[in-house]
Amino acid sequence: MTITRLLARPMLASIFVAGGIHALRNTEAHAVKAKPVADRFVPLVQRAAPSAPIPTDAATLVRINAGAQLLAAAALATGRAPRLSAAVLAASLVPTTLAEHAFWEESDPQAKAAQRREFIKNTSVLGGLLLAGVDTEGKPGLAWRARRAAADVRREARQVAKDARREAKLAKAQLT
Structure with a gap:
């Protein structure tokens, strides 16, 4: 077994388990932050896939995103479909980051700095997911x-x- 399978994937997945649980426990608070992002992107997705049943309610989208994060994190941590699970986590991280860490909208310098750090952290995690997505473990x-x-x-x-x-x-x- 490689160090990637033993440590790196579970470590990378852990942030999504914690984030998914937090989002499910605090759905309404997350939905308030997610609404502007959902209002912008849901119509684009509906135009791209007109027959797909795309929910428009921000709370429902938060729950779906949290569920996807929990399932994909479990799959990544256990090495089941690691490339697919890394791709799902990467896709779920983008709207989460845009909704939760919009530092460019902050006026308070301390809040702006804190949100910028979180945004950069999520960008770094995205890089880790991209690496996990292309890792073939020598195969x-x-x-x-x-x-x-x-x-x-x-x-x-x-x-x-x-x-x-x-x-x-x-x-x-x-x-x-």
Whole structure:
């Protein structure tokens, strides 16, 4: 087992477990902060996927986000579908960060500095999730396997073409 599986993934996932639980316990407070972000992005998602049942209530969106964070964090911590779970956590972190840590909207210098630190922390966590999302633990990823298969097909095609030319020469020599 690698250090990534033993320590790094559970450590990275722990912030989402704590955040998800906190959001579920304090849904209404989170919903107040999430409303401006939801009001901006829900219409975009509805236009992109018109038939999808996208909730518009900020409290419902907070609960869905918290549930997604809890499930994906558990999956990441236990090594189950680590790339998918890291991607889900990264996708859930962006709206959370925009809603909770909008330092650019703060007027008080101390509050602005505190929100900026949290924003930067979340940006750092996002970087960790991106790394977790591409970590294959030494196993070839899908892109590598696809490139390898394409190279194998090209090599085989060249060999078949070479064999066909040789057979054609032999057949021609036998006819003459």
